[in-house]
Every structure is written in C-alpha cells, then in structure tokens.
Amino acid sequence: MAEVAPRQPFVQLQEVTHTYGRLNRTVTALDKTDLKIFEGDFVALVGPSGCGKSTILKLITGLITASSGYVLVAGREIGAEPVRVGMAFQNPTMLPWLTLRDNVMLPLKIVPPFRKDYRRKRKGEYRDRVEALLEQVGLGGFSDKYPWQLSGGMLQRASLCRALIHEPQLLMLDEPFGALDQFTREELWGVMQDLWISRKPTVVLVTHDLKEAAYLANRICVMQARPGRIIDDNEVPFARPRTVAMTYDTDFVSLTQRLRELIVAASPPKEATP
Numbered sequence: 324m325a326e327v328a329p330r331q332p333f334v335q336l337q338e339v340t341h342t343y344g345r346l347n348r349t350v351t352a353l354d355k356t357d358l359k360i361f362e363g364d365f366v367a368l369v370g371p372s373g374c375g376k377s378t379i380l381k382l383i384t385g386l387i388t389a390s391s392g393y394v395l396v397a398g399r400e401i402g403a404e405p406v407r408v409g410m411a412f413q414n415p416t417m418l419p420w421l422t423l424r425d426n427v428m429l430p431l432k433i434v435p436p437f438r439k440d441y442r443r444k445r446k447g448e449y450r451d452r453v454e455a456l457l458e459q460v461g462l463g464g465f466s467d468k469y470p471w472q473l474s475g476g477m478l479q480r481a482s483l484c485r486a487l488i489h490e491p492q493l494l495m496l497d498e499p500f501g502a503l504d505q506f507t508r509e510e511l512w513g514v515m516q517d518l519w520i521s522r523k524p525t526v527v528l529v530t531h532d533l534k535e536a537a538y539l540a541n542r543i544c545v546m547q548a549r550p551g552r553i554i555d556d557n558e559v560p561f562a563r564p565r566t567v568a569m570t571y572d573t574d575f576v577s578l579t580q581r582l583r584e585l586i587v588a589a590s591p592p593k594e595a596t597p
C-alpha cells in the first residue's frame with residue numbers, strides 16, 4: 324500500500340525564541356516555541372497579557388525576526404518568498420479622505436500581483452469584487468460613505484473586507500473585535516465565521532475573549548507569560564456554523580472554563596501593592 328505523505332504545515336515555528344531589548348534590559352517574549360498551522364485552519368492564541376501573542380503574529384508576518392529558531396511559511400523561511408497577508412486590528416484605521424469602497428480597494432492597489440492590473444481593472448472587476456464583499460458583510464449600499472459616517476461595528480466589518488480583498492494566504496487578526504460592545508462583537512463573530520467558511524483563509528486570531536476564541540477557531544493555543552510559551556493546544560469540536568446560542572451549551576461553557584483556569588494558572592503573580 325502506498326504511504327500517504329504527512330500533511331505539511333503552512334506556518335511552522337520551530338524552537339523559536341524572541342528577545343526584545345539589549346544588554347541587561349531584555350525581555351524574552353517567546354521561549355523555544357513550536358507551532359504548526361495548516362492551510363485553511365483557524366487558530367486562536369489566548370493567554371495573559373504579555374505572553375507573546377502579538378510577537379507570534381509579528382514573527383509570522385516577518386515584521387520582526389526571531390532571535391533564534393526558525394519561522395517557516397509555505398515550507399520556506401519567512402522572507403524567502405513574498406506571502407500575501409491580510410491584517411485587522413482593534414482599531415480599524417480607515418483613511419478618512421477615502422470612501423469605504425476606496426479604503427477596501429487599497430490592498431488591490433498596493434499588493435502584487437493585483438497592483439499591476441489595478442488601473443486596468445479598477446472600474447470593472449475590482450470594483451465589483453469590493454461591492455460583493457461589502458454586500459456579504461452587510462455593508463451593501465454604504466460604499467460611497469466616508470469612515471466618519473459609519474459606526475464602529477460597520478468600520479470593523481469594512482476592515483475585515485480590506486484584510487480579505489486581496490485573497491491573503493494568511494489572515495492575522497489582533498483583537499479585531501476588542502473595542503466593540505458585546506452585541507456588535509457577537510454579530511461580527513457571525514460575519515467573520517461566514518467569511519472564513521466561504522473563503523477558507525488560514526487565520527491566526529489573537530484575543531482575550533475566550534468565548535470568541537471558542538466560537539471562531541478550530542484550534543485554541545493557550546500561552547503562558549515570562550517566558551512566553553504555548554502550554555496547551557485544543558481542538559475546538561463544535562459543528563459549524565456556530566451560533567451565539569451555542570456559547571451557552573454545557574460543552575462550550577466547560578471548554579471556556581477550562582481555558583480560563585489554564586490562563587489563571589499561567590498568569591504571572593500580581594505585584595503586591597503597599
């Protein structure tokens with residue numbers, strides 16, 4: 324019988340250590356960390372403040388270089404080949420002088436291979452593509468509005484569109500729903516889930532919200548601080564599409580409680596206050 328080759332991870336951290344600062348003022352943000360993320364996966368990183376979640380995002384996107392160890396994307400060391408990345412943060416940072424359509428269109432103007440065709444396709448295909456995506460996230464009819472005319476939830480929807488419009492191989496989400504009220508946040512989980520189901524990008528989500536991690540991710544990696552390490556890697560077994568109602572089910576609540584206990588145990592002790 325022919326042997327089946329093992330599936331190759333799309334992103335791999337091998338014994339990665341990252342230290343910020345120099346001389347006697349250094350912080351080991353990440354210590355000998357291993358992580359494998361497969362194509363089309365949705366991985367959430369959770370853990371106490373300062374455990375190195377954002378550092379992992381920066382390493383995977385090549386914004387910083389590991390002090391030691393290897394960061395591989397698509398089987399090659401990061402930086403060897405350009406990788407298309409989409410990002411969304413807590414603050415949607417839209418350009419105020421551009422309409423929603425033009426804000427979402429920006430990556431097509433900047434990122435290869437799209438930028439080469441930008442002028443030619445701008446009025447046609449690219450514009451339709453932006454409109455279709457805005458429609459999918461419930462922003463149909465708002466493309467001519469300016470950022471100041473929209474609510475925080477609407478801007479975050481647009482920010483997800485901007486992160487996805489250029490079909491990124493990797494989607495990095497750094498607490499994208501952290502500044503929204505609970506209802507808007509839950510609505511946006513649904514939007515994000517629909518986008519993931521229809522496009523299957525490889526996603527890494529950093530969040531402090533354990534319910535959000537369990538709603539959205541296929542895998543949840545729990546980290547500890549000082550030094551930053553992954554101490555637990557959980558498959559999330561719940562069927563998709565997930566709903567807010569499911570977050571009250573016993574299995575869902577047990578999972579988030581277990582994660583919470585792990586994080587509390589992994590948090591550095593609070594300094595005593597006089």
Ligand SMILES: Nc1ncnc2c1ncn2[C@@H]1O[C@H](COP(=O)(O)OP(=O)(O)OP(=O)(O)O)[C@@H](O)[C@H]1O
Binds near residue numbers: 377378
């Ligand atoms: N540019 C930097 N210079 C020095 N130290 C840094 C720098 N960036 C991060 N750190 C430190 O590295 C550690 C990990 O930071 P990182 O931002 O990755 O953590 P995090 O888990 O994303 O934190 P949070 O949940 O609070 O956003 C922290 O102790 C932080 O203070």
